[in-house]
Amino acid sequence: MSVCQKTLPVTGADTPQPGYRVLWIEDHELAARCVPGMFFELKADRRDQANRLYKPISVYQVREGRMAFMVKEVGEGSKALCSLQPGDGVRLIGPLGNAFPLLNVQNILLVSGGVGYPPLSFLKSCLPPSSRVIHLHGGASAKDIFPCDIVCTEDGSAGSKGRVTDLVPSVIAENRIQLVYSCGPQPMLKALARMVEGIPHFVSLEAYMACGIGVCYGCSVPVGNEFKRVCKDGPVFNAADIDWEKL
Amino acid sequence: MSVCQKTLPVTGADTPQPGYRVLWIEDHELAARCVPGMFFELKADRRDQANRLYKPISVYQVREGRMAFMVKEVGEGSKALCSLQPGDGVRLIGPLGNAFPLLNVQNILLVSGGVGYPPLSFLKSCLPPSSRVIHLHGGASAKDIFPCDIVCTEDGSAGSKGRVTDLVPSVIAENRIQLVYSCGPQPMLKALARMVEGIPHFVSLEAYMACGIGVCYGCSVPVGNEFKRVCKDGPVFNAADIDWEKL
Amino acid sequence: MSRSKSKLGKLDFDPPVTVASGTFGTEYFDFFDQRWLGAYVSKTVTFEPKAGNPVPRLYETEAGLLNAIGLQNPGLKGFIGEELPRLRDLLQIPLIVSFSGSTPTEFCQMLECLEKQPGIAGYEVNVSCPNVEKEGLPFGIDPDVVFNLTRELSKLTDKELTVKLSPNVSSIEQVAQAAEAGGATSLALINTLWGMAVDWRTGKSRIGRKVCGYSGMGVKPVALALTYKAAQAVKLPILAMGGIHTWRDALEFFYAGASVVAVGTAMFSNSQAVVELVQGLNGYLEERNLRLKDIIGKVS
């Protein structure tokens, strides 16, 4: 299906934590096409952003023809997005990327770190009610924490102190996890991939992007013996296929 | 006397014509040092201007410890200045440059074009009441016109149609002009210099500036056999000294 | 007749706008009609397939883009087998194939092979990619090598033969003259400048390969200077690129001596860049009652 490119107004915006912003955008056709794992290329429709790149942002929620994105302030581009108010314009390209594959299993673990939260949160809302889902989320401190089942922070300001991967082995053991979905910073994903080897594991990768639509090969990651594009071949990959050493 | 470098709030601002803005800044010490011909290097104290040059802007009025600048929107820098509201910050360096020399004569002609208006308007307000002063001002159209004695516009939308220099010969003849001050675009100044040869004529030159304080030699203009800096040796020069051919 | 029609050697261009190799794909035709382009330039193809450079490969600086793609591509066989037929079916505009070899012989073999394929209007010989260790680079900086290579290649084809030059040279004039003497029918410039960025927090290079290629807005003054210098040095028409975002940017290049311009990095920030460029250019020419050829090289 073809990718859309539009400029739309922000219909709602709030600040769930300092340094984060949730932007709501209404577009029934686009919203209907979003599934968990997909992302959009977004940028603020502002003069000082005219010559700057779009930034990949996951679909965070979809509700009645509206899509939400949760953006963390990191650099130039995300700062501009976070400054948007209702009524301001957003330029977008999407929906982009593949989706988390859904398997018919019972016990599912979601592991997110930092801005890996939004796509897994969306995924959680779409998993069949019959499955038992545990969402483990970690961040640097309490202000990087959003609703989930188990929390940990590096500075101990919320949940248990440490890395999200510290908790994974016991969670897996205690809950007979059959399937893992993950998204977050690469070192976390790398560590996680080692830990859950043997269990089906789908990971959504982050990569710096230029085009977002598969033409520039800038977002490539080592998968098997070749480089695959996160924007077009991903962002979701089977963790077993990724060459974690080269990443 | 040493040059100051400050960030000050805009205390008042208005839009005398679309595309122009008058900014008032209060600083008793600086205001007391301003004489006609001097200028400041100004820039908007805004993040997107951080790495951009200051822009030279003439002192337009001085009143009770406040200085006014009249800025025309031309490019990036002047646009940012024109967007300023009372309370916004301006970064300034100054006062800079020399001054119009005052001669003890009766009949004085001021000729300005475009943004040559502000310094001559300030000069007029400082000339002795005993002198007879005629201020001739020209611009592209009615929206480039400000209070003066004789107006002309290129499109004829205010005053007489044509160039300001078209009117000069008759004004000089009819008023026995003994001294000319001018400021404006270079082609105008060049033509004027030829016309009024023989009459003392002081001209304030415009030049692209980087430092504004005499270190970079970027604003040099051909004067006699050498290049002089508009920012430090000028901006006011004796028209007879300028090598108009090379300019 | 259109005011903005132009020529690049043997190829007519209308509009006088194309895309920078490696920054474009037919995916963009989801966003605008291909006829807004005067020709299509493929991503550079190499003889063998290339996996490309280690990650990360991209970083956006204050004023441009760093990249170290390393010519990831399926190789000549893959290109001819899959990409070329697809492009042939899809394109209604001339196709210029960009290619690069690791030796002069390989360049020649590739051209011979491509000559047998239908649907190719011309070639862009990439002797200037800064992101591959052996390929391209030694060629693009040495006038003698460029002369010899171009001479061999020009014997093998009657189609448009553009040589794409590196800006990272002591004398663009000499390299341009070498390509002209060798029989190139036009020049393309600039490829990316050397670039680098470091994460000041950690001391880590932003790009896996450290030194990489720099493009976009911040390279425009350099690209303009080199376009002007090359245009002064040779009679060949020039396909200019480097930081062109708007029709105003494009006008600067036409005045400096470009016959055709290409949009590269700008596509990534504005997928309508090409359309807006062509519209703006036509508006400018109409308003002033000019033809494009009246302004090419007319900087004063």
Next chain:
Amino acid sequence: MSRSKSKLGKLDFDPPVTVASGTFGTEYFDFFDQRWLGAYVSKTVTFEPKAGNPVPRLYETEAGLLNAIGLQNPGLKGFIGEELPRLRDLLQIPLIVSFSGSTPTEFCQMLECLEKQPGIAGYEVNVSCPNVEKEGLPFGIDPDVVFNLTRELSKLTDKELTVKLSPNVSSIEQVAQAAEAGGATSLALINTLWGMAVDWRTGKSRIGRKVCGYSGMGVKPVALALTYKAAQAVKLPILAMGGIHTWRDALEFFYAGASVVAVGTAMFSNSQAVVELVQGLNGYLEERNLRLKDIIGKVS
């Protein structure tokens, strides 16, 4: 002992920051104390006085500054007679004199003459100004010429001898190695890139001389790449510059291999740039309990 203390060949630098030749004057000491600088680099002086280039000489682009000053200066005699005594009186920090000749012999004569003057701590040999037709340019791009020139000059002085390199070369490594082999005690880089801008309304060049020098923010990625390349190619310490505005920019250069950095174009947009740079750098080192030498060249 200060964390940020450094060395450029024979000169101690504390802070490890100086100014780019031609962009600075003592006028700036109205705005900050000179001790925020580790040394003062003069504007390039030539043997004969130079009137400089036709106007206009400056233009601010989207991402940097174009200039074609053309080394306007009073000549060696004027410098020694007026400027040098003034600097000697005023400076409490080491003075590095930048100079440029039109022939190797002239370079040597100038150095001999300068050697007799008290108050000079070192020299920056400008072989790289893009804005003069004959001077500098032929020297800076040819490794052999740089080698010979440096060898002659190094015989004439025991003071710090920095050779300032042009970025407009095919191989910065070769030129850097030539200067090292010739006896330079450090390298300075980069001088300005080729640049140009055209007024799209009129087709007029923004700069009288058309092709000119490009500096400022937009050249930073290039300057970083060349600093890194030079640092990999030679053992000499490097005085790096090119688009350094902030302490974060400076850190990138230290990680890439610079021993000292210089602020140039940034002075024009922020007269406190040097002060803020030194403060930021010290803060960074303190917060992480590092010394500058722990990070120089440590990009990973």
